[in-house]
Amino acid sequence: MDQPSSVDLAKKLAHLLSDVVSLSFISQGHHWNIKGFNFYQFHAFFAEIYEDTSSAIDPLAENIRKLGFNAPYLLTDFSEMTCINQERIDGDAIESINSLVSANSIVTNCYADAFELAENCNQPGIADFLAGRHEMHQKWQWQLESTLGIR
Numbered sequence: 001m002d003q004p005s006s007v008d009l010a011k012k013l014a015h016l017l018s019d020v021v022s023l024s025f026i027s028q029g030h031h032w033n034i035k036g037f038n039f040y041q042f043h044a045f046f047a048e049i050y051e052d053t054s055s056a057i058d059p060l061a062e063n064i065r066k067l068g069f070n071a072p073y074l075l076t077d078f079s080e081m082t083c084i085n086q087e088r089i090d091g092d093a094i095e096s097i098n099s100l101v102s103a104n105s106i107v108t109n110c111y112a113d114a115f116e117l118a119e120n121c122n123q124p125g126i127a128d129f130l131a132g133r134h135e136m137h138q139k140w141q142w143q144l145e146s147t148l149g150i151r
Helices: 007-031 040-057 057-066 077-081 093-120 123-146
Strands: none
Touching: 007 040, 007 057, 007 077, 007 093, 040 057, 040 093, 040 123, 057 123, 077 123
């Protein structure tokens, strides 16, 4: 097997960036549209998620640029590259959380894959950033699944 290259890592980071942008938009949409008895609790929880995921967008793009490649930035690019299923939810808390569990799981796995690739490409700074973000998404996964009572 060939040694992974910076091209491979940049492509992986571009796909990860697309998934993070999608997760950020989805969680913000749930924040805006949540309805029901526990409105405030979920409104605040979803805000935490989208604010956190949004904070990772610029560093992800900058890591792509550090490798010498252009970062995607058009919504069409993100839409074409994301692995996240984008479905409209009409403010139902349980459906919103299930949607975020699924989307965040994809992002968490993608961070883990990108971390491994960064280590194999001898990019310790990028790997360190990815490790921290992976840990944060593991926390979101635990909290989302615990809200549903599945963890």
